[in-house]
Amino acid sequence: MAKHIHQTFVFILLINMSLIANQLCLRQQAKIKSIIRGQYKNAFSQNKGTLITSKMLNIFVGGDKGSCLRDTIYIITVYTLSSLGYSINFGLLQKYEINTLRIWFWDGDNRQYNIKIFILFDGHETQIYNNLANSILTVTFPSQIISGFRILNVAGNTVNTQMHILKVEGFYKLL
Numbered sequence: 001m002a003k004h005i006h007q008t009f010v011f012i013l014l015i016n017m018s019l020i021a022n023q024l025c026l027r028q029q030a031k032i033k034s035i036i037r038g039q040y041k042n043a044f045s046q047n048k049g050t051l052i053t054s055k056m057l058n059i060f061v062g063g064d065k066g067s068c069l070r071d072t073i074y075i076i077t078v079y080t081l082s083s084l085g086y087s088i089n090f091g092l093l094q095k096y097e098i099n100t101l102r103i104w105f106w107d108g109d110n111r112q113y114n115i116k117i118f119i120l121f122d123g124h125e126t127q128i129y130n131n132l133a134n135s136i137l138t139v140t141f142p143s144q145i146i147s148g149f150r151i152l153n154v155a156g157n158t159v160n161t162q163m164h165i166l167k168v169e170g171f172y173k174l175l
Contacts, residue, residue, distance in 0.1 A: 036145070037172035038096045044170040045071050049093035053148070057086050061164075068104075068165040076108050076166065082153045084161040090168065091148040095121070099143040100173040101128075103151065106164035107135040113163055114155035120148040130154075143172065 034040065044050045046069045052058060060066030062078025068088070082088045105113055117129035117139060128141045149170065153163035 033097075036095075036097045038098070040172055040174065042169040042171050043092060043096040043098060044090055044168050045069055047071060051091045051093075052080065052088060053091040054082075054087055054089035054150070058082050058088055068168050070167075074104070074166050076106055079106055079164045079166045082151070082163045082165075084153055084156050087150040087152045088163070088165060089148065089150040090170075091120075092146070095145050095147050096170070096172070097143055097145050098170045098172050099140055099175075100171055101139045101141075101149065102167075102169040102171075103133070103137045103139075103165060104167040105134060105137065106166060109159070110134065111157040111159045113153070113157045115163065116152040116154055118150050118152070119144060119146045120150065121146050125150070140173070146170075 038048070042048075046067065050069050052067065052069065059081040060078075061081055065072075065078045066080055068080040069090075080088055101117065101119075103117075112132045112134045115129070115131075115133055116127060118125040118127050119141070121144065126144075129137075129139045151163070151165065151168075153161075156162055157164075
């Protein structure tokens with residue numbers, strides 16, 4: 001009888017140790033996922049070291065405050081501008097897993113922008129959007145590791161040939 005109790009105790013102890021080890025492993029996985037996913041916050045900001053890699057081809061209306069990567073209060077008189085046929089390209093210092101992009105276009109009236117959006121990874125582009133957009137556009141797509149993205153000004157907007165972006169965000173959204 002004592003041998004049976006000892007075997008049962010050892011079995012329960014092994015199960016508990018297995019559960020504890022599994023919990024530690026799951027916590028480590030969750031921590032790694034959180035880091036890769038940018039702690040589920042905006043990966044495209046000046047504070048995270050994101051760069052506008054096409055800066056020589058773009059215009060920053062409002063000077064330094066015209067960057068669509070800043071995290072300060074936004075007003076529609078400062079923005080990043082791209083001419084017809086050009087893109088605004090964004091590069092990350094580290095790769096992140098994201099599934100959502102949010103872009104705030106100049107929205108002082110009802111204009112619509114004709115754009116394409118591409119995500120970038122290791123020199124390859126994948127188109128995730130090709131349509132009209134206005135005001136705040138949110139694009140969701142299958143979760144992917146990316147190193148940047150670009151927004152192409154296909155045909156300007158319904159008022160002029162320019163593309164005006166106030167703010168961009170890219171993050172992993174739990175569904």
